Amino acid sequence: MATNITWHPSLSRRERFALRGQRGFTLWFTGLSASGKSTVATALEQHLLHLGVAAYRLDGDNVRFGLNRDLGFSEAHRQENIRRIGEVAKLFADSAQVAITSFISPFRADRQLARDLHAASAHGADDPLPFVEVYVDVPIEVAEQRDPKGLYKKARAGEIKEFTGISSPYEAPENPEIIIRTHENSVEECVAQIVQWLEEKDLIPTKTATAATAADAAGSAALAS
Amino acid sequence: MATNITWHPSLSRRERFALRGQRGFTLWFTGLSASGKSTVATALEQHLLHLGVAAYRLDGDNVRFGLNRDLGFSEAHRQENIRRIGEVAKLFADSAQVAITSFISPFRADRQLARDLHAASAHGADDPLPFVEVYVDVPIEVAEQRDPKGLYKKARAGEIKEFTGISSPYEAPENPEIIIRTHENSVEECVAQIVQWLEEKDLIPTKTATAATAADAAGSAALAS
Numbered sequence: 265m266a267t268n269i270t271w272h273p274s275l276s277r278r279e280r281f282a283l284r285g286q287r288g289f290t291l292w293f294t295g296l297s298a299s300g301k302s303t304v305a306t307a308l309e310q311h312l313l314h315l316g317v318a319a320y321r322l323d324g325d326n327v328r329f330g331l332n333r334d335l336g337f338s339e340a341h342r343q344e345n346i347r348r349i350g351e352v353a354k355l356f357a358d359s360a361q362v363a364i365t366s367f368i369s370p371f372r373a374d375r376q377l378a379r380d381l382h383a384a385s386a387h388g389a390d391d392p393l394p395f396v397e398v399y400v401d402v403p404i405e406v407a408e409q410r411d412p413k414g415l416y417k418k419a420r421a422g423e424i425k426e427f428t429g430i431s432s433p434y435e436a437p438e439n440p441e442i443i444i445r446t447h448e449n450s451v452e453e454c455v456a457q458i459v460q461w462l463e464e465k466d467l468i469p470t471k472t473a474t475a476a477t478a479a480d481a482a483g484s485a486a487l488a489s
Numbered sequence: 490m491a492t493n494i495t496w497h498p499s500l501s502r503r504e505r506f507a508l509r510g511q512r513g514f515t516l517w518f519t520g521l522s523a524s525g526k527s528t529v530a531t532a533l534e535q536h537l538l539h540l541g542v543a544a545y546r547l548d549g550d551n552v553r554f555g556l557n558r559d560l561g562f563s564e565a566h567r568q569e570n571i572r573r574i575g576e577v578a579k580l581f582a583d584s585a586q587v588a589i590t591s592f593i594s595p596f597r598a599d600r601q602l603a604r605d606l607h608a609a610s611a612h613g614a615d616d617p618l619p620f621v622e623v624y625v626d627v628p629i630e631v632a633e634q635r636d637p638k639g640l641y642k643k644a645r646a647g648e649i650k651e652f653t654g655i656s657s658p659y660e661a662p663e664n665p666e667i668i669i670r671t672h673e674n675s676v677e678e679c680v681a682q683i684v685q686w687l688e689e690k691d692l693i694p695t696k697t698a699t700a701a702t703a704a705d706a707a708g709s710a711a712l713a714s
Contacts, residue, residue, distance in 0.1 A: 269677040271532040283538040307496035313508040318543065320584035330606075331576040334569075344559075351556040352577055359545035361584060381555075452494040 277358060277390040284360035286318060289393055289467055290353040290382060291362060291458070294369045294437060295400030296429050297415055298407040300446030304400065304454045305366040311455050312362055317468050319362035322349055337426070343374055350378030354385060357393040362468075370428045372435045394467060398458065399440035404429045406447045502583060502615040509585035511543060514618055514692055515578040515607060516587060516683070519594045519662060520625030521654050522640055523632040525671030529625065529679045530591040536680050537587055542693050544587035547574055562651070568599055575603030579610060582618040587693075595653045597660045619692060623683065624665035629654045631672045 281287050291308075293301040305321050312319035332348055335341040346369055356363035369375050375397065382395035407429065408416040419427030426432040442461050444454040462468045506512050516533075518526040530546050537544035557573055560566040574590055581588035594600050600622065607620035632654065633641040644652030651657040667686050669679040687693045 269532060269536050269680050271535040271676075271680075273531065275531070275535055275538075280538065284543060306498065306500070307494060310496040310500055311494050313500075313505065318509060318585070320580070322580070326580060326583070330579065331573060348556060348573075352580065354555065355545070355547070355551060355577065356581075356584070358551070359581070359586060360543070361586070451496075455494050455496075 276388065277393075280358075281360050284318070286360050287394075287467055288357035288360045289362060289396060290357045290378075291364045291396050291398055292353070292369070292375065292378060293364065293366045293398045293400060294375060294440075296402065296404060296407045296434055297368060297427075298410045298412060299400040299402045300444075300451070300454075301368075301400045302366045303451055304444060304446065304458075305364050307451050308455045308458055309364055311459065312468070315459075315468070317362060318360065319364055320356055321364045321366060322353060322356075323366040327352070342371075343377075346371075346374040347377060347381075350381045353378070354381050354393060357382070358385065368428050368434070370432065370434045372437070375437065394465075396442065396462075396467075397437055397440040398442045398444060399437045401436070401443050401445050402447045404434075501613065502618075505583075506585050509543070511585050512619075512692055513582035513585045514587060514621060515582045515603075516589045516621050516623055517578070517594070517600065517603060518589065518591045518623045518625060519600060519665075521627065521629060521632045521659055522593060522652075523635040523637060524625040524627045525669075525676070525679075526591045526593075526625045528676055529669060529671065529683075530589050532676050533680045533683055534589055536684065537693070540684075540693070542587060543585065544589055545581055546589045546591060547578060547581075548591040552577070567596075568602075571596075571599040572602060572606075575606045578603070579606050579618060582607070583610065593653050593659070595657065595659045597662070600662070619690075621667065621687075621692075622662050622665040623667045623669060624662045626661070626668050626670050627672045629659075 295301050309319045309321045332345050335345050353363035353365050379395045382393045386392040418424045419430040428434050463470050520526050534544045534546045560570050578588035604620045607618045611617040643649045644655040653659050688695045
């Protein structure tokens with residue numbers, strides 16, 4: 265069997281990013297329930313994919329009922345929940361994808377742990393994987409008025425214990441890389457703000473209309489096939 | 490702020506695969522210690538990357554000391570180790586990557602659990618994520634003679650308890666999708682065998698010399714920059 269396969273015993277992250285034509289990093293969204301985290305994260309993920317940038321969102325839907333299904337809501341389990349999400353985000357970032365995590369993650373210490381995992385990911389000539397904290401900053405009054413799932417109402421009625429912002433603290437980030445305000449800006453504006461920040465930091469290629477159009481066309485063609 | 494961002498509330502797997510121009514699936518390597526799992530998995534990962542296919546390897550190095558660092562070697566923990574690897578592989582596959590797992594995973598029930606997680610991943614119009622079991626089938630005599638880390642020697646001396654193949658069973662797959670034999674074929678031949686299988690099943694695009702050369706050139710150019 266003839267092959268043209270060449271390989272070496274290990275692949276550095278730098279080589280992987282070069283082969284994929286993309287840097288991997290983590291965008292860690294944090295904010296109150298109903299702050300708009302998941303809405304902006306969902307729109308951002310799709311926009312990056314249309315720009316030809318691999319991105320994947322980790323959220324309650326695909327983590328809570330899968331990897332973390334064995335975890336409850338005790339303090340130890342809430343910490344472990346965030347630790348595992350941090351570890352998995354790090355793996356996605358290492359694989360040359362943009363990991364987008366969308367969890368309330370109310371405690372500074374837990375978010376710091378996720379950040380530290382990334383900071384400790386330097387190997388040899390490889391820089392650590394970037395960790396970008398995105399604080400979705402809306403007043404609790406706004407979040408409580410939105411209340412799409414009626415959770416604030418239940419928390420006020422005492423039907424949900426330890427609800428973030430009502431009966432359990434939300435510790436706002438002190439130095440987040442990005443702050444977005446979904447009560448002052450549209451979803452599209454928040455996405456544009458994040459993309460501009462990522463471009464300025466050279467974490468994603470500067471977008472051109474051509475690139476976006478080409479990706480759209482490729483996506484449509486593949487969907488049609 | 491003007492934007493050209495359009496999005497919808499959810500993204501199907503089909504749309505994601507189309508946008509990325511690639512299907513996601515899991516290649517689950519299983520076999521004795523020193524059977525050649527990691528060597529072939531490493532070579533395969535690099536070959537796929539050179540073909541322009543996103544692939545990422547989950548192994549002891551990046552999982553045991555990260556996500557699963559809290560797990561020991563009790564029966565419950567060994568099961569949980571495999572369960573988490575199965576869940577993370579599923580996330581990588583869902584993100585339109587080839588997840589390559591490289592663990593001894595000696596028990597049929599544990600591998601079946603990982604397979605079942607993938608089988609249960611159908612949503613709406615989305616097919617389940619393919620799970621491809623790759624049995625690295627070498628006689629234990631061959632593995633024991635290779636013994637690159639001296640583990641078989643220690644197991645024979647009783648210094649390691651419950652060592653797969655010596656003092657703990659290895660349950661060979663009954664219906665693996667692929668069987669490779671590293672004592673009869675070179676690493677390159679094993680990789681070619683797997684790639685051919687994936688091409689025949691339309692899991693990866695049929696490779697052409699042009700595509701491989703273009704990816705090589707792009708990788709080299711990006712590395713040089």
